[in-house]
Amino acid sequence: MNQPIWGIDLGGTKIEGVILQSMTDPTPILRKRVDTEASKGYEHIVSQMVRLVAEMENASGLKPGAIGIGTPGVLDPTLQTMKNCNTVVLNGKPLKKDVSDALQLRIELANDANCFALAETQWGVVSKSAPSARLVFGIIMGTGVGGGIVMDGKIWNGRHGIGGEWGHNFLDESGGPCYCGKEGCVETVISGPATERFYKSLTGHSLKLKEIVARHQDGSDPAAEKTIRRLCHFFGKGVSVITNLLDPDVIVIGGGVGNIDQLYTTGLQELDHFIFNNRVEVPLLKPSLGDSAGVFGAAALVASL
Structure with missing residues (x-):
């Protein structure tokens, strides 16, 4: 075209x-x-x-x-x-x-x-780092948590139009009520606001996600370390469901939470722990199109x- x-x-x-x-x-x-x-x-x-x-x-x-x-x-x-x-x-x-x-x-x-x-598959990081990928799962982790499926270069919408909506699968009771009417959705556990809420529950103080990450990285705040460790744990557990069901060739992680480097190390280790396989081979990639x-x-x- x-x-x-x-x-x-x-x-x-x-x-x-x-x-x-x-x-x-x-x-x-x-x-x-x-x-x-x-x-x-x-x-x-x-x-x-x-x-x-x-x-x-x-x-x-x-x-x-x-x-x-x-x-x-x-x-x-x-x-x-x-x-x-x-x-x-x-x-x-x-x-x-x-x-x-x-x-x-x-x-x-x-x-x-x-x-x-679709954009990251067609022109972004997938086209550069995994050009032979047939099944791509795109994750957006920010204010909310969403996902999209691209199969052979085309979006898979699904019978109900909700293909890829992993943000509203159940993940853990600690997430509490979700706006969708259920409790413990992925979005209520590992979104940006959910991560900030968890930190506040430990300390009584509100911090932005970037500040929590910075405190974790410099080792100055045990609550920040616990918060990011929890995020990585539930990220790996949540992504394991995607991996077990779809077994994608590549997973691209966008959104503000997707910028946290620990997801690609500690989060990947947690994914390795939860998937129904003896190793993780699917690459977790940062997007390139911004x-x-x-x-x-x-x-x-x-x-x-």
Whole structure:
């Protein structure tokens, strides 16, 4: 596919659009952002996306044949409405149809974790470090925990549209209640806020994750050491479920928590302890596309789905 491809990353505060040269050359022709302004409601979000596309057309002189959109939730394959969105005004809404109707274009949707995994497979660290990989699992560990599956270069959405959603598997009771209605989800145990909460439970003091990591690294704070050791333990235990079920060729770890170096050493040792195998061979890789992965992956949707 050697023509420009268009993608939109729909975030809680910003909507970013990109036009890439082609699937074989992901050099951006144009990148542009507008505010989401989600507090103004669902219809306003749709109008902001339409506005963004118009501004991109005017700035580039190009017209899209189709647009891929990365979303903070998933499209229910049966109902064709959004679900599991942290931008809650999207839930229950036919976003794909409404944007397609407004723009009179083919629209492809996938959640942000799937877009991340697709971009890192197509153009990022997987293409460089594991180019023969057929099954890639992309992890996002930040404010929440999510995941995406790419098989033979295509996203695997699953029957319910929840393929890769390991953040809402049960991990440990200590995580407590989750916004999804269950308790002890992966997200409640190893997300950034969950890790900060655990540190506060030990000390009575609130620290940002970066400060906790720094204190662990310089050996100045036993509570910080215990916090990061716990994070690595449950990271390995959680990822072992992915590994046992899918046995991916590579796992890419994005998000702010994914920057913690101990996950790739101590966390890997914990994974080795829990998987149903006598050794770990799957590489755990840091992504290479940075903040571009979401919108680049959205653009790739129009060629991969």
